[in-house]
Amino acid sequence: MNDLLRQLSDEIEDYSENVAGIKLVPQVDLEEIKSYLSQNYSFETPIDLMELSADVSRVMRSWSLHAGHPNYFGLFVPGTKTASVIADALVALYNPQLGTWLHSPVSTEIERHTLKFLLKKFGYDPNSSWGNFTSGGTEANLSAMLTALTDRFPEYCDGGVRALKRRPLIYVSEEAHHSFIKIGQVTGLGHNAVRNVPSDENFRLDISELKRMVESDIREGLEPFMVVGTAGTTSAGVIDPLIDIAKFCRERSFWFHCDAAWGGAAVMSPQLAGALKGIEQSDSITCDAHKWFSVSMSAGMFFCRHPQAVSKTFQANAAYMPESQQGQVDSFKNTLQCSRRFIGLKLFMTLAELGEKGYAAMIEKQAELGEFLRLELIEKGFEILNQTPLPVVCFTHQALIETGLSTREVLSELYSKREFWISDTRLKNKIPALRACISSFRTNKEAVRKLVRALQLIVSKKASVNRI
Numbered sequence: 001m002n003d004l005l006r007q008l009s010d011e012i013e014d015y016s017e018n019v020a021g022i023k024l025v026p027q028v029d030l031e032e033i034k035s036y037l038s039q040n041y042s043f044e045t046p047i048d049l050m051e052l053s054a055d056v057s058r059v060m061r062s063w064s065l066h067a068g069h070p071n072y073f074g075l076f077v078p079g080t081k082t083a084s085v086i087a088d089a090l091v092a093l094y095n096p097q098l099g100t101w102l103h104s105p106v107s108t109e110i111e112r113h114t115l116k117f118l119l120k121k122f123g124y125d126p127n128s129s130w131g132n133f134t135s136g137g138t139e140a141n142l143s144a145m146l147t148a149l150t151d152r153f154p155e156y157c158d159g160g161v162r163a164l165k166r167r168p169l170i171y172v173s174e175e176a177h178h179s180f181i182k183i184g185q186v187t188g189l190g191h192n193a194v195r196n197v198p199s200d201e202n203f204r205l206d207i208s209e210l211k212r213m214v215e216s217d218i219r220e221g222l223e224p225f226m227v228v229g230t231a232g233t234t235s236a237g238v239i240d241p242l243i244d245i246a247k248f249c250r251e252r253s254f255w256f257h258c259d260a261a262w263g264g265a266a267v268m269s270p271q272l273a274g275a276l277k278g279i280e281q282s283d284s285i286t287c288d289a290h291k292w293f294s295v296s297m298s299a300g301m302f303f304c305r306h307p308q309a310v311s312k313t314f315q316a317n318a319a320y321m322p323e324s325q326q327g328q329v330d331s332f333k334n335t336l337q338c339s340r341r342f343i344g345l346k347l348f349m350t351l352a353e354l355g356e357k358g359y360a361a362m363i364e365k366q367a368e369l370g371e372f373l374r375l376e377l378i379e380k381g382f383e384i385l386n387q388t389p390l391p392v393v394c395f396t397h398q399a400l401i402e403t404g405l406s407t408r409e410v411l412s413e414l415y416s417k418r419e420f421w422i423s424d425t426r427l428k429n430k431i432p433a434l435r436a437c438i439s440s441f442r443t444n445k446e447a448v449r450k451l452v453r454a455l456q457l458i459v460s461k462k463a464s465v466n467r468i
C-alpha cells in the first residue's frame with residue numbers, strides 16, 4: 001500500500017508541476033489504442049495493482065488532450081487544483097450516499113454549506129432558496145425546466161404533456177447551449193417547443209425579437225412560459241441582456257432561468273460580478289463548478305428561488321429508503337438522482353484552500369489574460385468578432401476570408417505541432433470563427449504570446465499557398 005500510494009502521489013505531484021512539459025495534443029489513432037487494449041487487457045490473468053496503475057497513468061499521459069496545460073485555450077474544461085484531486089480520492093474512499101441525510105450527515109451538510117455560500121453570491125436568499133449539485137449543466141438545465149413546468153402547469157406533474165390544454169414554449173437564444181434541445185425531447189414537449197430567438201450583432205439574445213416571437217406565439221394559441229438568458233454563451237462567451245429579460249419575464253409572469261454554466265464563476269470576483277447583473281432576479285440558475293471554478297468533472301449546480309416547486313417536481317416516496325427528521329434534507333426527494341456521489345466536496349475543499357480572495361484572483365487573472373489575448377491578436381492583424389468581459393475570444397483574419405482558408409485547416413495545422421489547442425465555431429450558425437478561451441489557470445502571458453505567434457505563422461503561410 002505504501003509503495004502504491006507513493007507512486008500515486010509522485011504521479012499527482014509530477015503531473016501538476018510538469019504538465020507544461022508534456023505534449024498537449026496526443027498523436028495516436030483509434031486502431032493503435034484498440035489493439036493496445038485487446039493485447040494487454042483480456043482480463044484473463046490478474047494484474048498487480050502497482051503495475052496496472054503505472055500503465056494507466058502512462059497511457060493517459062500519452063494518449064489524452066491535456067486541458068490543464070497552460071497552452072490549452074479550449075472548451076470550458078479546466079485544469080484542476082490539487083484540492084479537487086484529493087477530494088475525489090476521499091469521496092471514492094468513504095463513498096457516502098448523499099441520496100439520504102442519514103447515510104451522509106456531514107457530507108450533505110458540507111454541500112448545503114457550500115451551496116448557501118454561492119446562493120448568497122448570486123443574490124438569492126440562502127435561507128429560503130434551494131441549491132443542489134448535479135452531474136453537470138445539462139442536468140441543472142433539465143432540473144430548471146422540469147421545475148418551471150411543474151410550477152406553471154400543475155397538471156403536468158401527474159398527467160404529463162397529455163394533460164396540457166395548450167402547448168408550453170420556452171425561449172432561448174440561437175447561441176444558447178444545445179442541452180435545451182435535448183431537454184425539449186426529454187420533457188416530452190418536443191424540439192419545436194424550444195424557440196430559438198435570433199441574437200443581435202454581438203451574439204446576445206435580441207430582446208425585441210423575443211417580444212415579437214412571444215406575441216406571435218400567443219396569437220397562435222400557444223403558451224410561452226419560460227425564457228433562458230445565458231450568462232457566458234458557449235461559442236462567444238457573451239452575456240445575454242439579463243436585466244431586460246428579467247423585466248420582461250416579470251411583466252408576463254414567465255419563469256426566468258439563467259444558464260451561467262461557465263460564466264457564473266464571475267460572481268466570485270468583485271470586478272467581474274457586475275457583468276452578471278440581473279441574474280439575482282432569476283427564478284433559477286445553472287452553474288458548473290467543473291468549468292471556470294477549476295474542479296474536476298463532473299460537478300454542476302442548480303439553484304432555485306422556489307424550493308417548494310423543486311420538492312414537488314422531484315417528490316418521491318420509497319419504503320426502502322430511511323426516514324429523515326425535521327430539517328434533514330434527503331436529496332433523493334428533491335433532485336433527479338438517487339445514488340448520489342459527494343460531488344460538492346471538491347468545490348468545498350478548493351474554496352477552503354484558496355479562500356474567497358484567492359478564488360477571485362484566479363478568475364480575474366484569467367479574465368485579464370483574455371484581454372491580453374485580444375490585444376495581441378489585434379496587434380498581429382487578426383480581427384476580433386465578439387465583445388465580452390469574460391475570457392473567450394472569437395476571431396478571424398482577413399487572409400482567411402480572402403483566400404477561403406477554413407478554420408478547420410488552421411486548426412489541423414496548429415494541432416500537428418502538438419503544442420497548442422484552440423477550437424473553432426460558427427457564430428449565429430454561419431459566421432466561421434476561431435475560438436480561444438483562457439480555460440487553464442496555468443495559462444500565462446508567455447503562452448498567449450506564443451499562441452498568437454503560432455497562429456500568425458500558420459495564417460500567413462497557408463494564405464500565401466492558397467493565393468498561388
Ligand SMILES: *Cc1c(COP(=O)(O)O)cnc(C)c1O
Pocket residue numbers: 076135136137138139141177179230232233234259260261262288300
Ligand atoms: C457547458 C454548458 C452547458 C452544459 O453543461 P454540462 O456540464 O456540459 O452538461 C450548458 N450551458 C452552457 C452555457 C454551457 O457552457
